[in-house]
Amino acid sequence: MAAETEAGPALALIELASIARGHRVADAMVKRAPVELLRCDPVSPGKFLVLVGGEVASVDEAYREGLAIAGDGVLDRLYLPYADEQLPAALRGEARARGVAGVDALGVVETRTVASTILSADAAVKAARVRLVEMQLARGIGGKAYFVLTGALGEIEAAVEAGVGAIDAANVVATEIIAAPHEDFVARLR
Numbered sequence: 001m002a003a004e005t006e007a008g009p010a011l012a013l014i015e016l017a018s019i020a021r022g023h024r025v026a027d028a029m030v031k032r033a034p035v036e037l038l039r040c041d042p043v044s045p046g047k048f049l050v051l052v053g054g055e056v057a058s059v060d061e062a063y064r065e066g067l068a069i070a071g072d073g074v075l076d077r078l079y080l081p082y083a084d085e086q087l088p089a090a091l092r093g094e095a096r097a098r099g100v101a102g103v104d105a106l107g108v109v110e111t112r113t114v115a116s117t118i119l120s121a122d123a124a125v126k127a128a129r130v131r132l133v134e135m136q137l138a139r140g141i142g143g144k145a146y147f148v149l150t151g152a153l154g155e156i157e158a159a160v161e162a163g164v165g166a167i168d169a170a171n172v173v174a175t176e177i178i179a180a181p182h183e184d185f186v187a188r189l190r
Contacts, residue, residue, distance in 0.1 A: 012063035022048025032065035043138035078115035117145035120163035127162030
C-alpha cells in the first residue's frame with residue numbers, strides 16, 4: 001500500500017507576522033548553519049515565510065536560531081527532519097503537471113496555513129505512490145496554501161486521507177479528488 005521512499009533533506013519553516021523581522025530571521029538562519037534558503041519572501045496577508053532545507057543537524061541549528069530571533073513574531077512553524085524527496089522541488093515551484101501523460105486522478109488538499117500544507121503533503125507522498133505536481137504557499141491566496149497530487153485513483157484516495165490525517169482538522173479548508181481529469185485541465189496546472 002505505502003510507497004517506499006528514502007528520507008529526503010530536513011526542512012524548517014518559520015512564518016512571521018513581520019516582513020522586516022522575516023528578513024532578519026532569514027539572514028540569521030543561513031549565517032548560523034549551512035542550509036539552502038528555499039523560500040524567503042512576503043506572502044498574503046502581509047506575512048513573511050522563511051523556509052530552509054539541508055542536513056538534519058544543520059537545519060535544526062538554523063531553525064533554533066531563527067526562532068530565537070523571531071521571538072513573539074512567529075505565526076506558525078514547522079520542523080520536518082526527514083522530508084520526502086519530492087518536497088524541496090515542489091517548495092521551490094519546480095514540480096509540474098505539464099508533460100505528465102495519462103493522469104488517472106488528481107488530489108487537491110487546501111489548508112489554512114503553510115505549515116499544515118507542507119506537513120500534509122509530506123504525509124500524503126509518503127503514504128502512497130503519487131506524484132506531487134503543484135504546491136502554492138500563501139502568495140496571493142489570502143494566506144492559505146494547497147498542493148496537488150497525481151496518480152492512480154486508489155493511491156490518490158489513500159494519499160489525501162493520509163495528508164488530512166496528519167494535520168489538525170481545523171486547518172483543512174477542503175479536499176477534492178478528481179477522477180480521469182481532462183488533459184486540457186491537467187495541462188493548465190502549473
